[in-house]
Amino acid sequence: MCMSLISLFSCASSGKADSEDGVITEAMWNRVAVIDYSFGDASVVPEYHRSYEIQVTKTDAHIRIHSYGTVVFEQTYTIKPAQWQKVIDNLKKLNIRHWEVSAEPCDGGQSEYFAFKSAVKTEQPIFTGSQDTCGNSNVDVGFEAVSQALNAAFPKPIGELVNATIVQ
DSSP states (O other), X not given: OOOOSOOSBOOOHHHHHHSBTTBOOHHHHHHOOEEEEEEEOOSOOTTTOOEEEEEEESSEEEEEEEETTEEEEEEEEEOXXXXXXXXXXXXXXXXXXXXXXXXXXXXXXXXXXXXXESSTTOSSOSXXXXXXXXXXXXXXXXXXXXXXXXXXXXXXXXXXXXXXXXXX
Protein backbone atom coordinates (compact mmCIF):
# COMPACT_ATOMS: atom_id res chain seq x y z
CA MET A 1 0.00 0.00 0.00
CA CYS A 2 1.37 3.46 -0.90
CA MET A 3 1.33 5.79 2.07
CA SER A 4 3.83 8.38 0.86
CA LEU A 5 2.44 11.75 -0.19
CA ILE A 6 5.02 11.79 -2.94
CA SER A 7 5.27 8.69 -5.04
CA LEU A 8 7.12 8.63 -8.32
CA PHE A 9 5.11 5.68 -9.55
CA SER A 10 1.90 5.15 -7.65
CA CYS A 11 0.46 1.87 -6.56
CA ALA A 12 -2.70 1.91 -8.65
CA SER A 13 -4.44 -1.31 -7.72
CA SER A 14 -4.70 -2.62 -11.27
CA GLY A 15 -1.06 -1.76 -12.05
CA LYS A 16 0.36 -3.19 -8.84
CA ALA A 17 -1.77 -6.32 -8.89
CA ASP A 18 -0.88 -7.22 -12.49
CA SER A 19 2.81 -6.33 -12.34
CA GLU A 20 5.72 -8.53 -11.35
CA ASP A 21 7.90 -6.82 -8.74
CA GLY A 22 6.34 -3.47 -9.69
CA VAL A 23 7.42 -3.76 -13.35
CA ILE A 24 4.92 -3.28 -16.18
CA THR A 25 4.43 -6.68 -17.79
CA GLU A 26 4.01 -7.38 -21.51
CA ALA A 27 0.36 -8.27 -20.85
CA MET A 28 -0.14 -4.82 -19.31
CA TRP A 29 1.59 -3.08 -22.26
CA ASN A 30 -0.70 -4.97 -24.65
CA ARG A 31 -3.75 -3.42 -22.95
CA VAL A 32 -2.48 0.19 -23.15
CA ALA A 33 -4.57 2.24 -25.61
CA VAL A 34 -4.31 5.71 -24.00
CA ILE A 35 -1.47 7.60 -22.35
CA ASP A 36 -2.24 10.70 -20.27
CA TYR A 37 0.57 12.98 -19.11
CA SER A 38 0.37 16.30 -17.30
CA PHE A 39 2.95 18.79 -16.14
CA GLY A 40 2.11 21.54 -13.66
CA ASP A 41 4.70 24.30 -13.68
CA ALA A 42 6.09 25.89 -10.55
CA SER A 43 4.73 29.25 -9.43
CA VAL A 44 6.41 31.84 -11.64
CA VAL A 45 5.25 35.04 -13.32
CA PRO A 46 2.44 34.42 -15.85
CA GLU A 47 4.57 35.28 -18.90
CA TYR A 48 6.75 32.24 -18.19
CA HIS A 49 4.35 29.87 -16.43
CA ARG A 50 3.43 26.96 -18.68
CA SER A 51 1.59 23.83 -17.65
CA TYR A 52 0.31 21.25 -20.09
CA GLU A 53 -1.73 18.12 -20.55
CA ILE A 54 -1.10 15.50 -23.20
CA GLN A 55 -3.22 12.58 -24.29
CA VAL A 56 -1.92 10.10 -26.82
CA THR A 57 -4.13 7.36 -28.23
CA LYS A 58 -3.53 4.89 -31.05
CA THR A 59 -4.90 7.49 -33.51
CA ASP A 60 -4.40 10.98 -31.99
CA ALA A 61 -1.97 13.07 -29.99
CA HIS A 62 -3.51 16.04 -28.16
CA ILE A 63 -1.68 18.79 -26.28
CA ARG A 64 -3.15 21.69 -24.28
CA ILE A 65 -0.73 24.30 -22.95
CA HIS A 66 -1.91 26.91 -20.48
CA SER A 67 -0.71 29.65 -18.17
CA TYR A 68 -2.62 29.72 -14.89
CA GLY A 69 -5.72 28.31 -16.62
CA THR A 70 -5.62 30.47 -19.77
CA VAL A 71 -5.12 28.17 -22.76
CA VAL A 72 -2.29 29.52 -24.93
CA PHE A 73 -2.08 26.58 -27.37
CA GLU A 74 -4.19 23.53 -28.09
CA GLN A 75 -3.83 21.09 -30.95
CA THR A 76 -4.74 17.54 -31.90
CA TYR A 77 -2.56 15.67 -34.37
CA THR A 78 -3.45 12.47 -36.21
CA ILE A 79 -0.80 9.84 -35.66
CA LYS A 80 0.11 6.74 -37.63
CA PRO A 81 0.32 3.23 -36.16
CA ALA A 82 4.13 3.41 -36.43
CA GLN A 83 4.16 6.56 -34.24
CA TRP A 84 2.00 4.87 -31.60
CA GLN A 85 4.30 1.85 -31.63
CA LYS A 86 7.36 4.12 -31.29
CA VAL A 87 5.81 5.78 -28.22
CA ILE A 88 5.12 2.37 -26.65
CA ASP A 89 8.62 1.12 -27.54
CA ASN A 90 10.17 4.28 -26.06
CA LEU A 91 8.20 3.80 -22.84
CA LYS A 92 9.07 0.10 -22.61
CA LYS A 93 12.79 0.95 -22.77
CA LEU A 94 12.40 2.98 -19.57
CA ASN A 95 11.63 -0.16 -17.53
CA ILE A 96 9.09 1.80 -15.52
CA ARG A 97 8.42 0.31 -12.12
CA HIS A 98 6.70 1.21 -8.87
CA TRP A 99 8.80 2.75 -6.15
CA GLU A 100 8.31 5.36 -3.49
CA VAL A 101 10.27 8.57 -3.24
CA SER A 102 10.52 10.50 -0.01
CA ALA A 103 10.47 14.28 -0.19
CA GLU A 104 8.90 17.08 1.75
CA PRO A 105 5.75 18.44 0.09
CA CYS A 106 5.81 22.15 -0.61
CA ASP A 107 3.66 24.85 -2.16
CA GLY A 108 4.56 26.28 -5.55
CA GLY A 109 6.56 23.34 -6.89
CA GLN A 110 6.21 21.43 -10.12
CA SER A 111 3.93 18.43 -10.41
CA GLU A 112 3.76 15.66 -12.99
CA TYR A 113 1.38 12.77 -13.56
CA PHE A 114 0.95 10.02 -16.10
CA ALA A 115 -1.51 7.20 -16.60
CA PHE A 116 -1.52 4.27 -18.98
CA LYS A 117 -5.13 3.29 -19.66
CA SER A 118 -7.10 0.80 -21.73
CA ALA A 119 -9.72 3.41 -22.76
CA VAL A 120 -10.10 7.21 -22.70
CA LYS A 121 -12.82 7.32 -20.03
CA THR A 122 -11.74 4.40 -17.91
CA GLU A 123 -11.88 4.77 -14.14
CA GLN A 124 -9.13 2.20 -13.53
CA PRO A 125 -5.76 2.96 -15.15
CA ILE A 126 -3.40 0.09 -15.90
CA PHE A 127 -0.46 1.97 -14.36
CA THR A 128 0.08 5.50 -12.99
CA GLY A 129 2.90 7.69 -11.81
CA SER A 130 2.94 11.04 -10.03
CA GLN A 131 5.32 13.41 -8.33
CA ASP A 132 5.30 16.78 -6.66
CA THR A 133 8.59 18.57 -6.10
CA CYS A 134 10.06 21.99 -5.41
CA GLY A 135 13.06 23.59 -7.04
CA ASN A 136 15.85 21.33 -8.26
CA SER A 137 14.85 18.31 -6.25
CA ASN A 138 16.02 15.01 -7.70
CA VAL A 139 12.75 13.15 -7.09
CA ASP A 140 11.67 13.60 -10.70
CA VAL A 141 13.82 10.71 -11.93
CA GLY A 142 12.12 9.20 -14.93
CA PHE A 143 9.56 11.88 -15.70
CA GLU A 144 11.61 13.79 -18.24
CA ALA A 145 12.19 10.46 -19.96
CA VAL A 146 8.44 9.71 -19.95
CA SER A 147 7.75 13.12 -21.50
CA GLN A 148 10.50 12.59 -24.10
CA ALA A 149 9.09 9.17 -24.99
CA LEU A 150 5.85 10.90 -26.01
CA ASN A 151 7.71 13.14 -28.49
CA ALA A 152 7.30 10.45 -31.18
CA ALA A 153 3.58 11.32 -31.35
CA PHE A 154 4.13 15.02 -32.15
CA PRO A 155 5.56 16.87 -35.17
CA LYS A 156 7.98 18.77 -32.88
CA PRO A 157 9.40 17.89 -29.46
CA ILE A 158 6.99 18.80 -26.66
CA GLY A 159 9.50 21.24 -25.19
CA GLU A 160 9.59 23.17 -28.46
CA LEU A 161 5.79 23.34 -28.60
CA VAL A 162 5.71 24.68 -25.03
CA ASN A 163 8.57 27.15 -25.52
CA ALA A 164 6.96 28.54 -28.70
CA THR A 165 4.09 29.86 -26.55
CA ILE A 166 6.36 32.04 -24.43
CA VAL A 167 6.52 35.57 -25.83
CA GLN A 168 10.10 36.81 -25.91
